[in-house]
Amino acid sequence: MLALFYIFIVVAIGVSFWQITRIMNLRSSIATNKDNATQGKLALAFMAFLYGMMIYCLIFMNVIMLPESASIEGEHDDNLFDITFWLIGIVQFLMQFLIFYFTFKYRGREGQKAKFYADSHKLELIWTVTPAAVLVVLIGYGLWQWNNTMDLSDDKDAIVIEVYAQQFRWDARYAGEDNTLGYGNVNYIKGINTMGVDMTDKNALDDKHVTELYLPKGRKVHFKFRSQDVLHSAYMPHFRAQMNCVPGMVTQFGFTPKYTTEEMRQQSEVIEKTAGINKIRKEKGEDPYVFDYLLLCNKICGASHYNMQMKITVVEEEEYNKWIAEQPTLASVIK
């Protein structure tokens, strides 16, 4: 297969060179009306190709896309995205039609004269005001949603979790009974205290260090992000959530999980996508894939950036309470 590929490339290059020298001997440089006719038709053909590809992707790539938002806050993201996507989709189809159809329609011909048409304030006003009006809607909805998502001030009973990044792994720290994280800084990193928690801070004693996230369904989660070395980005695509982890500062993000992992696995879009993935995995002889929420690193952070992930499991509140109770506190681990 590979050898064939190389042979193909060599042949292609050889043929190209032969053709190029042949064509270079045709000393023609300026488009004639015959060229205009050919190129005009090619513009139409290209438009057909472009439309075909755009429609094909829109229909058949639907299955690979992320399923509906798994967080309550993300619902409006999906909404806004749908509105925006329909809008730009329609404009895209119209504009590409105009571009390539005009190229065909007005291709240079014998005896054809161009119209002298330099200006029209009316037209220009139309295409200044129309985008502006549309933008008012997009900006308005977008900003409302942005403030919704980013405003974490009134979530008194949110669960506080620290997500901690380093080359090339994720850790997490639950705030424990008091729901307040103990102070952390790289200067406290020592031995098994890998997240640099200040153990003299009494808020830290009941904190719990884990390597996988468990979240209760329906409770707001308030994430605090830290990084100990370079920039990382905590990307949780299913929840429409992302925030950079910046050394030297604490960043934050919050959302409310809407479906448990189990519920998500039963969701039709997820079933379809998983089936597609498993078909491919079966052909390659790999183990079947089961859907899980993930946290990925999405800011270039070094050689193994491509393999920095943490599993997220969303469960019902009782199960979460049970799980969190089983996790040891820092005070019991770090002596």
Place this chain on the structure above:
Amino acid sequence: MSEHHHKETFVTKYIFSQDHKMISKQFLITGIFMGIIGVFMSMLFRMQIAWPEKSFSIIEAFLGHHQTDGVMNPDIYLAIVTIHGTIMVFFVLTAGLSGTFSNLLIPLQIGARDMASGFLNMVSYWLFFLSSIIMVISLFVEAGPASAGWTVYPPLSALPQAIPGSGLGMTLWLVSMAIFIASSLIGSLNYIVTIFNLRTKGMKMTRLPLTMWAFFITAVIGVVSFPVLLSAALLLIFDRSFGTSFYLSDIFISGEVLHYQGGSPVLFEHLFWFLGHPEVYIVLLPALGITSEIISTNSRKPIFGYRAMIGSIMAIAFLSTIVWGHHMFVSGMNPFLGSVFTFTTLLIAIPSAVKAFNYITTLWKGNLQLNPAMLFSIGLVSTFVTGGLTGLVLGDSALDINVHDTYFVVAHFHLVMGVSAIFGMFAGVYHWFPKMYGRMMNKTLGYWHFWISIICAYGVFWPMHFIGLAGLPRRYYTNTNFPLFDDLADINVVITIFALIGGLAQIIFLANFFISIYRGEKATQNPWRSNTLEWTTPIEHVHGNWPGKIPEVHRWAYDYSKRVDPNDDDSDFLHGEDFVLQTTPLLDGEEPS
């Protein structure tokens, strides 16, 4: 400047030339060579993305100790991605595009003997050449070239412990960029001064071709924003070499706590994107200017809405300096800032839409001469629209959260600034090749070049939007560790095949370009029957551009197909032909357009 009897040696004519036409060719050829490197790198990393475990002898041959049995190593993958971005954005689309066409066209289109300072112009080129050489040398450093992404965010770019490329490779990157910025600034100042002061008699600002407006505004943005990148780079050098803490704080790496206290990487992001976003327009505006000129000439019609075009260039330029934060919605900066930047960012859609509609209206009822330059210009409008529209997703902070740094972004900016700008550059080369070399490029090869390029451009970047929407982060060496992304593998193979064909198709252009220099058809003085001043100069270059007096300008640049009776499309052309040189005086009773 008017007497030119001094003897030219080989060195003063071809190497240390102060003639803008020669300098423009030097920029173009250097840009093309850097472009070959940049495109070749993209082909290498696309092969890695499509066939992550496959062994390729080409990778074995080129990557030396950075590969194992024909498979590239993860850190060199990041290095190649980084250098691809750096070279394409700065060396090809900034210096290669602006350097070539600003130098060639500014004196010719405004009616000047040369740039305001020929000497500084020469310095600008040689600084660019030097920075190119240093960037190329950095590829051969033992630990590999800079690998922190073309945005070189610290701390990754500051700490060799974090990635091997942040050692000597990164130092050379910074030195190269500092020299590059100096080159760019000197060039830009020269362009501004020249356009302000050396216009010929009658060439009012409102009679300038849109190319001139675009180059002028581009130079202004460059002067405003490049110094900020220079300071960002200098502070990064301080952090790296002299132990300061502008960008670094609280770092624990390789088992020890570093001494840095109180800095913030977010500061670097602000400084970087204060250039980085205007940079998009530094790359794009010249291409749009070139396109305006070529579409008008080849449609045999005035550009529609000349004043609106100038207005939108200015609006884009102004807005471009106050939107940088949209690259940082999830950087941890105050969400309120995110709101402001969302607002300013989405406003850019308005002047951009005006430009796109004006291009389309220029095509409407034209008599389109579909030369290769024209096709590339039309292709630019197409990719500019496609890429621009997805900007409405990315510019909206709420939506950006989930597509930030995914392949959706890669698809967006490659279409809107990468492909568009490179199409503008190709259009310019095909159109002004006769002005540069006195010969024509072959149109048949031009057609092949265009159609293969645009099909591959869409074949690469349209499907890429969807793998981005599937949540695939960019800059991943391989996706095989995520079963979640297994169903994207086939699409990545298709994208890579399009990329390889598209990359190889550029050989057609290279062959056409270099063979035409020597064997192309001899050009006539005004092959495209254009209105602008550069076509009044002799085919053989003379120092000082016009052998006698510089011609006087009497009208704007777009009197194509002007009629005896402006309201009657069937009436005869006012000047007998469908074009009127800017130097033609107004007839008795002729209304200036």
